[in-house]
Amino acid sequence: MGLTKTEMFTDQQNEISLFAKVLGHPARVAILQHLFKTNSCVCGDLVNEIGLAQPTISQHLKELKYLGLIKGNVEGTSVCYCINTHNWTAMKTVMTAFLNQDITENQDCC
Amino acid sequence: MGLTKTEMFTDQQNEISLFAKVLGHPARVAILQHLFKTNSCVCGDLVNEIGLAQPTISQHLKELKYLGLIKGNVEGTSVCYCINTHNWTAMKTVMTAFLNQDITENQDCC
DNA sequence: AACATTAATCGTAATATTGCAATAAATTAA
DNA sequence: TTAATTTATTGCAATATTACGATTAATGTT
Known part of the structure; x- marks a missing residue:
């Protein structure tokens, strides 16, 4: 079906x-790493840096923006993209809590 | 195309x-959380706990096992699944390093 | 052996994702 | 205004993912 049954899970699990x-997706990882690394975060730079076609990069940027991890500002004909530090930190908190679950209890299960 | 161009990215980005x-996927998040929470990690329990059909759960377990995050041991007619703590820790290291990238440099970009 | 129980696999349908060419939209420059 | 530059959107093709019914495989039970 290709359709995730989100209603069966908690808000936390869905988040x-x-x-x-x-x-x-490695392109989105690469985009985020590049935005962290440099201040020249113009869309065209990302296209050159990563090597995918411009519409493809634009689509990945859209997804990252939709989730709130980046923000974009129009500067003339180009658009400057940057990490949304507030939302990145919030995401990091959620993900880190999940990754740091306690593993001591069921170590000897299998 | 639906086909990720992995060859354009670094091993680290792909990992x-x-x-x-x-x-x-929330089902895999739920499976992992349940394995962390309880020692009764038999496949059938996960089917009851999560509510998706048995083949669907089995498929998700297969993916988690393929990535090495869980391991399964046959116990009679059932199979006991558990977190692979070693690989989980390795994954956590990789993901945490990515999440903890320094955000000070480009804060004022946009 | 015959049956029951449990999980994996197969096959398939439906939806999602990825990628890009073509085009449109928005802004700047001449 | 016209042209140039840059990014977003549209449309589409190809592949991936999700879900599950039906079946198979494996083990245990009687």
Whole structure:
């Protein structure tokens, strides 16, 4: 079906999976790393840096923006994209809590 | 095309995105949380707990196992699934390093 | 052996994702 | 205004993902 049954899961589980999903493509990982690394965060730079076609990069940027991880500002004919630090931190908190679940209890299960 | 061009990205970027991708479905998040929470990690329990059909759960377990995040042991007619703590820790290291990228430099970009 | 129980696999339908060419939209420059 | 530049959108093709019924495989039970 290709359709995730989100109604069967908690808000927290859906939130974690949505954040993970948007990080689940190497182009989006590369975009985020580039935005962290440099201040020259214009869309065209990302197209050159990453090597995918411009519409493809634009689409990935749209998803990252939809999840709130980046924000974009129009500057003349180009658009400057940057990390939304507030939302990134919020995402990091959610994901880190999930990753740091306690693993001591069921270590000897299998 | 639906086909990710992995050859354009670094091994690190592909690794991060693969880990994120497997966490990018609420059923797999729920499975992992349940395995962390309880020792009764038999496949049938997960089917009851989560509410998706048995083949669907089995498929999600397969993906988690393929990425190494869980391991399964046959116990009679049932199969006991558990967190692979070693690989979970390794994954956590990779993801945490990505999430903790320094955000001070480009805060004022946009 | 015959049956029951449990999980994996197969096959398939429906939806999602990825990628890009073509085009449109928005702004700037001449 | 016209042209140039840059990014977003549209439309589409190809592949991936999700879900589950039906079946198979594996083990245990009687």
